[in-house]
Amino acid sequence: MWNLWxxxxxxxxxxxxxxxxxxxxxxxxxxxxxxxxxxxxxxxxAFAGHALADVSxxxxxxxxxxxxxxxxxxxxxxWIAAFGMExxxxxKVRERDLATGIxxxxxxxxxxxxxxxxxxTTSTTGAAVSVMFGSxxxxxxxxxxxxxTASAGVxxxxxxxxxxxxxxxxxxxxxxxxxxxxxWIGLLQLLALGLAVAVCALAIGAVLATALLIGPAGAxxxxxxxxxxAICWAIAIGLTAxxxxxxxxxxxxxxxxxxxxxxxxxxxxxxxxxxxxxxxxAKVAGLSARSKPVSWPHCEV
Amino acid sequence: xxDPILSVAHxxxxxxxxxxxxxxxxxxxxxxxxxxxxxxxxGKTTLLRSLLGLTPIRAGQALxxxxxxxxxxxxxxxxxxxxxxxxxxxxxxxxxxxxxxxGHRLGLPLFSGRxxxxxxxxxxxxxxxxxxxxxxxxxxxxxxQRAVIAHALVRKPRLLILDEPLANLDFGSxxxxxxLLGRLTRTRQIAVLVTAxxxxxxxxxxxxLVYLVGGQAATGSVxxxxxxxxxxxxxxYPVTVLRxxxxxxxxxxxxxxxxEAGTAAPVAHPEKAD
Amino acid sequence: MFSSFMxxxxxxxxxxxxxxxxxGFFVVVRRSAFAAHALPLGAFxxxxxxxxxxxxxxxxxLVFVGMGVLLLRQLVRMGRRDVGTxxxxxxxxGVGALLLSMTSAYAPxxxxxxxxxxxxxxxxxxxxxxxxCALVVTGIAxxxxxxLLDSTFPDLAALQGIRAARMDLVFLTLLxxxxxxALPVVGAFLVFTLLVGPPAAAQALSGNPMRVLVLSVVFxxxxxxxxxxxxxxxxxxxxxxxxxxGAGLFTVARSYRHWNQRQRNFVVL
Numbered sequence: 001m002w003n004l005w006x007x008x009x010x011x012x013x014x015x016x017x018x019x020x021x022x023x024x025x026x027x028x029x030x031x032x033x034x035x036x037x038x039x040x041x042x043x044x045x046a047f048a049g050h051a052l053a054d055v056s057x058x059x060x061x062x063x064x065x066x067x068x069x070x071x072x073x074x075x076x077x078x079w080i081a082a083f084g085m086e087x088x089x090x091x092k093v094r095e096r097d098l099a100t101g102i103x104x105x106x107x108x109x110x111x112x113x114x115x116x117x118x119x120x121t122t123s124t125t126g127a128a129v130s131v132m133f134g135s136x137x138x139x140x141x142x143x144x145x146x147x148x149t150a151s152a153g154v155x156x157x158x159x160x161x162x163x164x165x166x167x168x169x170x171x172x173x174x175x176x177x178x179x180x181x182x183x184w185i186g187l188l189q190l191l192a193l194g195l196a197v198a199v200c201a202l203a204i205g206a207v208l209a210t211a212l213l214i215g216p217a218g219a220x221x222x223x224x225x226x227x228x229x230a231i232c233w234a235i236a237i238g239l240t241a242x243x244x245x246x247x248x249x250x251x252x253x254x255x256x257x258x259x260x261x262x263x264x265x266x267x268x269x270x271x272x273x274x275x276x277x278x279x280x281x282a283k284v285a286g287l288s289a290r291s292k293p294v295s296w297p298h299c300e301v
Numbered sequence: 302x303x304d305p306i307l308s309v310a311h312x313x314x315x316x317x318x319x320x321x322x323x324x325x326x327x328x329x330x331x332x333x334x335x336x337x338x339x340x341x342x343x344g345k346t347t348l349l350r351s352l353l354g355l356t357p358i359r360a361g362q363a364l365x366x367x368x369x370x371x372x373x374x375x376x377x378x379x380x381x382x383x384x385x386x387x388x389x390x391x392x393x394x395x396x397x398x399x400x401x402x403x404g405h406r407l408g409l410p411l412f413s414g415r416x417x418x419x420x421x422x423x424x425x426x427x428x429x430x431x432x433x434x435x436x437x438x439x440x441x442x443x444x445x446q447r448a449v450i451a452h453a454l455v456r457k458p459r460l461l462i463l464d465e466p467l468a469n470l471d472f473g474s475x476x477x478x479x480x481l482l483g484r485l486t487r488t489r490q491i492a493v494l495v496t497a498x499x500x501x502x503x504x505x506x507x508x509x510l511v512y513l514v515g516g517q518a519a520t521g522s523v524x525x526x527x528x529x530x531x532x533x534x535x536x537x538y539p540v541t542v543l544r545x546x547x548x549x550x551x552x553x554x555x556x557x558x559x560x561e562a563g564t565a566a567p568v569a570h571p572e573k574a575d
Numbered sequence: 576m577f578s579s580f581m582x583x584x585x586x587x588x589x590x591x592x593x594x595x596x597x598x599g600f601f602v603v604v605r606r607s608a609f610a611a612h613a614l615p616l617g618a619f620x621x622x623x624x625x626x627x628x629x630x631x632x633x634x635x636x637l638v639f640v641g642m643g644v645l646l647l648r649q650l651v652r653m654g655r656r657d658v659g660t661x662x663x664x665x666x667x668x669g670v671g672a673l674l675l676s677m678t679s680a681y682a683p684x685x686x687x688x689x690x691x692x693x694x695x696x697x698x699x700x701x702x703x704x705x706x707x708c709a710l711v712v713t714g715i716a717x718x719x720x721x722x723l724l725d726s727t728f729p730d731l732a733a734l735q736g737i738r739a740a741r742m743d744l745v746f747l748t749l750l751x752x753x754x755x756x757a758l759p760v761v762g763a764f765l766v767f768t769l770l771v772g773p774p775a776a777a778q779a780l781s782g783n784p785m786r787v788l789v790l791s792v793v794f795x796x797x798x799x800x801x802x803x804x805x806x807x808x809x810x811x812x813x814x815x816x817x818x819x820x821g822a823g824l825f826t827v828a829r830s831y832r833h834w835n836q837r838q839r840n841f842v843v844l
Contacts (some may be wrong), residue, residue: 041658052663097608098775102825105768109818112690112762116812119682128686133672208672211665218658262676268669272662279659353734374736381730388836390604390727391778391787397728404724404737409716410785436782437727439836452731 013050013250018137020264022246024144026136028151029203029212032196032236035158037217038230040193042169043186046218048085050210051100053197055081055107057206060131061114064124070131071146074206075198081107082190111206135203136246136263147202150195165189166227203242206262212238215271219278239277241270304367305330306376306460306492308353309531311361314344314351320516321347324361327511327520332490334482336503339513345496346382347466348513353379365460378453383463384445388438394448395433398423401452423455426489427481445472450481454491461485462494467502475502482506500527503546505548527551581807583696584760588799590708591757592769597715598753599770600788601746602777605726608771610647610747614754615766617643622688622758623674633703636755644747651689690764690814693806702742707756714749722746723784761799765821772821773798776828795823817829 013019040049047176059077063070111131118127129135168175168185176182193213200209220233245267253260307329314322322344329335339345350356352363354370363402365373378401386392390492398420404408426434427447432440437448446466447461453461463482466477483506485491500510500523510526512519514535519526527549532540539554602611621639625632650660675684687695696704715722725732725742731737750770757766773794777787802816 046658046661079760097606097612098603098771098825101608101612101767102772102775102822105765105772106822108690108764109768109812109815109822112686112764112812112818113815115686115690116810116815126682128682128689129672129676132685132689136803173820183657205672207668208665210661214658215662218662259677261673265669265673265676267642268665272666275659275662307825355733374734377734379731379734383730386727387606389778391600391782391784392723392727393782396784398722400720401731404732405737406720407717409719434782439782449731467799 013247015251017141018139019250021139021141021144023243025139025147025199025203026242026246026263027239028147029104029200030216030242031235032151032154033200033212034216034220034234034238035231036154036189036192036196037213037215038227038234039158039165039169039189039219041214041217042227043189045189045193046214047100048190049193049197049213050083051104051211052078052081052193053201053206053213054104056197056201056209057131058107058110058114058192060201060206061111061118061127064122064127065114066116069143069146071143071150071198071202075150075194076200078194078197078201079191082194086187086190114159123227127255129207131201132205132207132262133262134201134203135210136153136203137249139202139213147199150199154192154195154199157188161185161188169227204267208264208268208277211268211271212242215275216241219271219275222275222278222282236273237274241267241274244270303331303397306366307494308364308367309352309361310363312348312351312358312363313360314347314356315359316347316356322351322516324513325513325516325518325520326361327509327518329460329492329494329509331492332486333508334486334493334495334503334506335509335511336500336507337494337496337513338498338500339496340498343513344462344516345513349379349462349494349496352462353377375456376457376459378450378456378461380446380449380453380461380463382466382468384442384449386436386438386440386445388436390436390438392437393421393434394429394437394440394444394451395424397448398429398451398455401455419455423451426454426485427451443470443478446470446478447481455484455507458491458558460492460494463496465496465498467495467497467499479506479536504547504549523549529554580694583698583701584693584803585800587696587701587704588760588803589796590705591753591760592714592773592795592799593792594708594711594753595757595769596773596791597712597788598746598749599694599725599772599774599795600777600791601715601722602750602770603774604723604747607746607750609651610750610766611754611767611770613647613650613660613664614640614643614751615758615763616667617646618754618758619688619763620667620674620694621755622669622763623671623678623684626684626688626710627674627678631700631703632759633700634756636758637752640751640755647747665816684811687762688758688813689762689764691760691765691817693760693803693813695759704756707752711749711752714745718742718745757781760813762812765817768818768821769798772825773834776824779828779832798824 001116014107039045056074056078059073063073115128115131119123128137164175164180164185167178167179168182172182196213197209204212216234216238219237220230222228223233245263248266249261249263305328310326312322312325319326325348327335337348347356351358352370363370365376370377399416399419402416402419424430427450428450429447432444437445440448466478470478471511479502482493482495486493486506495503504523507523508517510523512526512532512535517535519535527542528541529542532542532551541552541554543550543552602608618636618640621635622632625635650663653659675681677685721732721737722733722742722745725739726738729739754766757769759768774791776794777790780786780790798817798820802813802818805816806813
């Protein structure tokens, strides 16, 4: 372990500016997605997270046109979409697949338009890549502050509302009986999810952000039935995937003689592998003897 | 009397290692209506499925017009229990019925006067002309059922099997359906096999009764089967049969219950509702 | 707009919209939105790989969409909204991103494969597209009735000897073929809208299956033609128009039906 550390230090890995930025933003993304991801999956909103992430791409693309920072763009769009979904009641089962797919198509079509305008009206090239698939090594240092702020926002929300959110996720009827305002909790949870979507989109792109949002949390829930433990697992998995991804992308420059592979690809693949591993471990350990953990009625994992 | 259209002899069926049906026998002739009565879990659906060749038979046989069901598919019309069409399905009643005629055919449907006439006849037989051009998903439960019956009838089957058609119907709709089934047996000489929990709605049109309890059956006419000794033997438990007008009620025998509970009173309590 | 280099686009798009309407009809009836969503994402890396290898994108698309069909059964068994399913789909996108990053024109390639490309249908491209479309139309025309019965009432279909597994395979195969041909034109993200929007709108307006089929074609062609024309005039990406027109069709038709049903409910009650 120590040798690896020395190796990294000597190779200039940590000295590199882009790597530092990537590590900070990536860490933020891993932490917030772990925290909010667990609650999102418990509530059965995994698909909503995916949809929000895809739609937020339009905001990210628009940010170049509006001259605001991309994080804000992702965030704005994610919140608009979140409120829209809540308002339209996308939770209704019938026609949900069709309607959500159509809305996603429209949102992505909008992204197409903004990205096109980015290329033609501003001097941004490669916007399509960085918005959709992320380019972690190209994140300007100026975005570190906003990313940290957004992450802090998520921690604050979750920290304040931990107990009500937990109860609402585990037993909404009991929560309602205790006088917890379900609608408000749901709304605040969506707000936090929007923040997480924005940070993850900044890190690995809007369309791939889903991997971080639901991957580590999904794997964690397979490994542990207690939310607090699941969050810890999710953090561990998320951080490993992100740091591992960054490191592998950095090294791939040397592996493939100058043709580095994208960070996002490594992160997504690592998350997927961790998920597979978690499924296998759970199966071996007999944890999935019950198809759903007893106390989590909405769990869709 | 001609040959039976349906002949079940010593039928035994297992599912998942458990014996569901044991030694069930009955015959059904054209123009007869046979009611298959039993509780949930008594084996009614399994019996129907084995008749249709959907569930393997362990012992005995079930023959339609002398051959196993799979070879006699054209003979049988089947109306399943669960009929739930999504409201948006692009299928009118008329279309559903026509698919009963040619649903299995390859190629695009070409217009045919003959087919249209058959469809119209089937619609008329069940009284579905009024909603023939409405979407099946927009029909009421009773109407959807009639649509499916028309779908089953359009190929002029000689045996019509209905699985719990009366469940979830209000009294009026149930009576209408029973009347329809009676008409079908009388005017078209179709043999009809109906399953139900409660035999009462079917009494006016019933010719034969198969009373199923725990996989075993007592078969015959209503008078033959609905007797305390026959049913007690079947249930393995003392039962009593109450008749109120034309209504029949099969209940556990109170005296036997009391004896079992050890509360047998020498004098019958007058207030005790019986 | 109708100059020689656009003619191919018009022909290809017309054919593609035609088959999209046919198969989309069944996507909506069978409620297979997930398949229609997943297959384009699965096919996407195929186009990227073909791009990288310098071979005909259609080959890459067909290979990957074929793998997608096989994978789909596994995913559906896992559960459509399962985390694992979502991760697999995102993984496909990630692989596609990787493959495209290795090509020389990363950003433009990403853009055209995700959001569609109006130009770029050469004569050589046209024949395979038309061939596949002809195959799909034949397939659907052939299996129309069994597929319709199986899609609406599988129990009754089984009694007529129509095997659900076979219908499923026919359906998925045809869907895969349409996905492969439609993806280069409308983009991986908008294949779903083209497949689902027009037929869903048509279904909201009529209960007669043949009429719905015809309406689906009308709407699909209308959608693709206006998208191409608008894209040509404004230079804006075709994906934007397909997405918005498709969504518009869907919303208007569904609202109309919703309103219609509420009226009828009052009368019936």
